[in-house]
Amino acid sequence: MEVTKVEDQHLKIQEKIEKVLTAKQEQEQCCPVKDILARFGDKWSIYTILMLGRHEKLRFNELKGLISGISQRMLTVTLRALEEDGLVNRTLYPEIPPRVEYVLTPLGQSLLLQLLELADWAKLNIDQILAARVRYGKKEGAK
Template sequence: MSAENTIDHSTCMSMAGILNRIGDKWTVMVVGRLARSGTLRFNTLKRQINGVSQRMLTLTLRNLERDGLVTRTIYPEIPPRVEYNLTELGRSLKDPINALWDWSAENGAAVIEARAIYDARHSAPENEPVRRSAYAR
């Protein structure tokens, strides 16, 4: 689909949902980890993705499965063993995610510097009084 096709409102709306899913921080981490490691169990994924909660990982995996990016395989053992793997569609995200990761690694310092410059320029000087709203009592 070309950029020109995004002018149509319905196309924009469907694209927004897809981009929200694949651009989500945890989605990027899960897909990246599964792309590098192959099949993984839930707790292994949780240990390998720094900062993700059990609830957020569960929701992310469920949504990725719903979108056809991840398969969930349950083995009838006691306790049940559940493994996650990327589908062919999920594996097709490997190159775009790697490109974003590489861009972030190459440009992260420049972004942090730009933020510091912006914040310094837009912060109120210490000697300037705080402006009050016309509605403040």
Template sequence: MTAQPQQPANVLDPQCPSRTVLRHLTDRWTPLIVAVLAPGKPVRFSQLKAAVGGVSPKVLTETLRSMERDGLIHRQVTPSVPPRVDYQLTELGASTIAPLTALRQWAEHHVEIVEANRAAYDAAHGAV
């Protein structure tokens, strides 16, 4: 029995696993976590929570687990009371810094235009 040739990844194909990779990278919290971890130093859970702002401990934990499962971060537990847990980007995770930074910078640069467009749309179509 011969193996089927691997098809090229296509995020537009609903059956392609690259779609879940893109979804994980662009979820609500992953780009913010990458921004906090980008300098390369280990960061504790409480520091991540404070730096990201607005994320619940439960959702932060779930996002970090997903990122660890995808191989984007390394989780280091140091036995102590309470246990110390540090997070760092892996080499794969570090490769997301540039594209996610570009996306973040685009959002920061264009926020006023987008908000003006929203206000104009809402005025023309009735507030949402």
């Protein structure tokens, strides 16, 4: 039996999903993919990456002013995590007062490109998503 292009693509997608979900739990404390997605999947990390992508280089207070609703502590935690993962470089200038600047690393830039792809997908599908939410709301209201 001949495999069509669509079926072949479906098989490749299924293989990729299987690889992500079947990490050897005995050898690893946690699935690295889940760990990475959890780290970058929160809104503060995404906003931080997007803002650094837009402005290229920002100081802490500039970044805080651009991300509506983020607390100083949450921005500190987010920047430390992104720096730990190699997505952001932090440069401290020995001045008085000290000046600290943040920029995306090449790895951070590559993640930015993926976030922009996801944003494009959301824009393309917003009407379907909103319609589905309305249908769901009607279904839930009928219960």
